[in-house]
Amino acid sequence: MFRKMAKDQTILFHSTIFGPIHSRRLGVSLGVNLSPYDGKVCSFDCLYCEAGFNAQGAGKSGLPAREDVARLLDEKLTEMRQNGDKLDVITFSGNGEPTLHPHFAEIIDDTIAIRDKHFPEAKVSVLSNSTQLHRPDVCEALRRVDNNILKLDSALEKSMRLIDRPVAKDFTVEKVVEQLKQFEGQAIIQTMFLRGEHSGEPVDNTVDAEVNALIEAYKAIRPREVMIYSLDRSTPEENLNKVPKEELLAIGEKVKAAGIAVQVN
Numbered sequence: 544m545f546r547k548m549a550k551d552q553t554i555l556f557h558s559t560i561f562g563p564i565h566s567r568r569l570g571v572s573l574g575v576n577l578s579p580y581d582g583k584v585c586s587f588d589c590l591y592c593e594a595g596f597n598a599q600g601a602g603k604s605g606l607p608a609r610e611d612v613a614r615l616l617d618e619k620l621t622e623m624r625q626n627g628d629k630l631d632v633i634t635f636s637g638n639g640e641p642t643l644h645p646h647f648a649e650i651i652d653d654t655i656a657i658r659d660k661h662f663p664e665a666k667v668s669v670l671s672n673s674t675q676l677h678r679p680d681v682c683e684a685l686r687r688v689d690n691n692i693l694k695l696d697s698a699l700e701k702s703m704r705l706i707d708r709p710v711a712k713d714f715t716v717e718k719v720v721e722q723l724k725q726f727e728g729q730a731i732i733q734t735m736f737l738r739g740e741h742s743g744e745p746v747d748n749t750v751d752a753e754v755n756a757l758i759e760a761y762k763a764i765r766p767r768e769v770m771i772y773s774l775d776r777s778t779p780e781e782n783l784n785k786v787p788k789e790e791l792l793a794i795g796e797k798v799k800a801a802g803i804a805v806q807v808n
């Protein structure tokens with residue numbers, strides 16, 4: 544068993560390589576966790592984070608070494624190939640933000656080489672919260688992956704701060720939208736829709752003002768695609784509600800009408 548319930552009913556991945564799991568967004572996915580396996584390290588502290596709040600601490604295991612990630616991935620893909628298993632995608636996610644790893648760029652290069660050796664048809668996906676886009680090494684590595692999936696949960700500053708709770712106080716919507724433009728059609732933007740409240744503050748990024756601001760941001764960024772989704776598992780903030788599929792589809796129609804490719808999950 545590679546996962547166990549942490550406090551608040553959220554889940555930590557207790558290994559560097561996990562799965563494969565069937566992802567509703569990505570297919571048969573082998574996960575790579577570049578965060579500790581007994582704690583969480585993230586530059587956001589999202590209300591909906593499946594790994595729990597940052598307050599749980601970073602644990603004691605530390606970030607995995609580049610060499611260990613490569614060795615473990617090579618071993619796992621060798622085993623899967625020998626078993627005749629299917630693999631659609633290798634996905635960087637896990638207990639925090641993968642681009643915070645100091646060797647993220649080198650690990651991406653290792654991963655592409657190991658993928659090419661075992662499952663050349665599989666994709667490499669990175670799920671990132673977009674906070675490290677000021678670093679050229681991170682941006683160049685993200686350009687090299689098949690699916691560069693970058694988070695934008697709200698284009699309104701107050702809501703982004705309420706939902707994502709960035710650790711760096713100088714992180715702003717304005718800056719990140721500007722940084723997201725640099726991918727020129729290669730990035731996939733991922734937006735989590737939710738509603739509820741946190742510490743007495745209402746949260747709802749499905750209202751017209753939110754959706755309209757997001758559409759303006761998507762138009763400026765010109766992504767390859769927008770992925771919209773809602774809650775799937777327990778969240779550390781208990782007062783959050785999943786947005787029904789029909790409402791997500793209606794938001795998706797508005798995004799499509801603005802000329803942007805959209806996937807509703």
Ligand code: SF4
Pocket residue numbers: 585586587588589591592593594637638639640671672
């Ligand atoms: S960016 Fe991802 S890992 Fe970080 S707090 Fe948000 S959901 Fe959790």
